[in-house]
Amino acid sequence: MASDFAMDPETLDDLIALRRDLHAHPELGFEEHRTAQIVADRLEAAGIEVTRGIGGTGVVGTLRKGTGNRAILLRADMDALAMTEATGLPHASRAPGRMHACGHDGHTAILLGAAEALAGRDFSGTVHFVFQPAEEGRGGGKAMVADGFFDRFPVDAAYGLHNMPGLELGVIAAVEGAQLASSDRWRVTFRGVGSHGAKPHQGRDAVTAAGVFLTQIHTVVAREVDPLQPAVVSACALSAGDFEALNVIPSEVRIGGTARAYAADVRDQIEVAIGRHARGVASGFGIEADYAFARGIPPVVNAPGPTRIAQDAARQALGADGLRTSFPPSTAGDDFAEFGTRVPGAYVWLGMGPARANGQHHGTGYDFNDACIPHGVAFWCTLVALELGTAPAP
Template sequence: MGLQDVDPAEWDMLTALRRDIHAHPELGFEEERTAGIVRRMLAKAGVEVHAGLGKTGVVGTLKLGDGTRRIALRADMDALAMPETAEDRPYKSRTSGKMHACGHDGHTVMLLGAARRLAQRRNFSGTVHFVFQPAEEGRGGARAMIDDGFFRQFPVDAVYGLHNMPGLPPDEMAVVAGPQLASSDRWSITFEGIGTHGAKPHFGRDAMTAAGQFLTSLHTIVARRIDPLQPAVISACAIEGGHFEALNVIPDKVRIGGTARAFTPAVRDQIEEEIGEQAKGVAGLYGVACDYRYFRQMPPVVNDAGAAARALKAAQSALGVERVRTAFAPSTAGDDFAMFSSEVPGAYVWLGNGPAEDGALHHNSRYDFNDAAIPSGVGFWTTLVEQELDKT
């Protein structure tokens, strides 16, 4: 489609809007200001607006022709509960303890830019739903939208997502079929023994020592139980037990929790089973009880071959064949886009965010979305719609 025909003032406006959203971050299910901006801009562009799905979610619908073919494009809107430390940034977060550290401000603006452009060009035949999702960062925004009836209200044949990727130039993309992001699950274990005086451990059953043994054995699961050719991550991320004000007391209980990630259902199942087996084995060894719980949160993001092929064609048309990578390693992070793409064929693509330096990595307190990527993102989304919903 080419972007040379776009008024430079449009990019200036989108850049200013992106920085405004960056300066006013909102956590999951609190995106009232951001959702308001989205609603107003969609309505002004002539896009039908549906608000309140998943509490603060917004869906814009543009239907041309017979509307037979239906697709959804998804962007996330929420920020993270963390401080921004880039003091030299004029549009730094104005809300203490909150910042856009993953580029959702950029994702929102690029999809808005594409909606405006598609509404103006009107060069397709079908239905496109612009999905502005709340609460991607672990609060279940995709599930909330689906539970509120997303697929009943907006049935689609395919769904597409885009995320920025530090390390790729802002005019490059990566589009690959197969696994893109891992499942994201949580687990917790409580070891319960018999507390006693720290000087008389033989009178109790030591839950603290059991927890330590478990932590050591936990990391043998990936190293020795999971197929070495199957990627997996198990991490212990929290532990609580005892009191530093009472260092002569061995506690009754110690609780440990963490995360587990995999790219296939079989490995995901194996991880759940193996963590439990390790916990029970250690508990039996030390004569303590254990309460093991595994919480499945999001499945892996796995690109459908057909949807990925259509996304690849659009990326190559918008950016040029030489600027689109067809081999790119999956990430062990997660994204609840998987909730959408588990229901219908989907593809999740990567757009460059520039060098991964000076805190440019996701969830870093100096991270910032690269505004130079906005034209590429708008161009990709626009091309994807016009090709998949081709008038002919």
């Protein structure tokens, strides 16, 4: 590692112990009371100003140095997933049905390690260390923004980091453009007129209409969206009728699913198209359709300026071989987008080396690789040195 922020063995041992303690005590979104307490206590012990309870269980550490006016945020997430761990490791989750299967324990330890290191260094400006709750689909980023985050902590740029099994250890991928998709939900209810299964002419069949609709919505991506723009439309839930009443055509069918895109105009296009198909099918069958499209998190799209700084930071922290400037985007989402769409931002992937069995994100065999902790800390510290204008101390 060619970093000016090489980590001493005691600090690394301490951060590994912290990471494993968080791993053994996972907490679901908006329930991260223990985790938030540990984070806030350690930030305070390092002399960093702490704001607790923002957006529920969120914590912000604020470190001001010198006279610079520029401010940036570095984000980690703290929540675990509602699943049961199967790694059998000594530090495995002690809570059945809760597991750090996305490595947010590692992100928290890395950002705390960076905050503690930066507390003793010079730079000129303000860093807000953001420990957000409820990243896993529960809207923690949105809750922090709704709680006045950007009024209370105005920033010029936002940075996020996520571990990546399968990306080489000692490598960071920092890529301009789309990294993660938007994640939206849609629902359609077809309302017909129920009838005897033997006398469909006496009703208006919503079940057959739903069948036609299901085949049509796959033409949204295939025939309407630009073939060079990635997008997904999936129907994931369907409910109608009763298996105890197979001679009754129900009056109502509910269908719901997810939609993913990387560009705002594609997202808009999908929202309009699903509704048009629902209403068109309903009209053809002489029935009604209710349609709702609920916007979840926006896509994560890395802006050119912050991406270049993140690339320089990765190169300086990990050496020339430690930077990847191309890496495939993910169809998953991350509500870092709640920060990174309001100010220019960059979100990077931290290499963890080969994945163990069932050790991808959200797998029951997943565990964070502690060997990447020094890489993440060095990246954050170098990024702050580059962003806030003072060369790292010798």
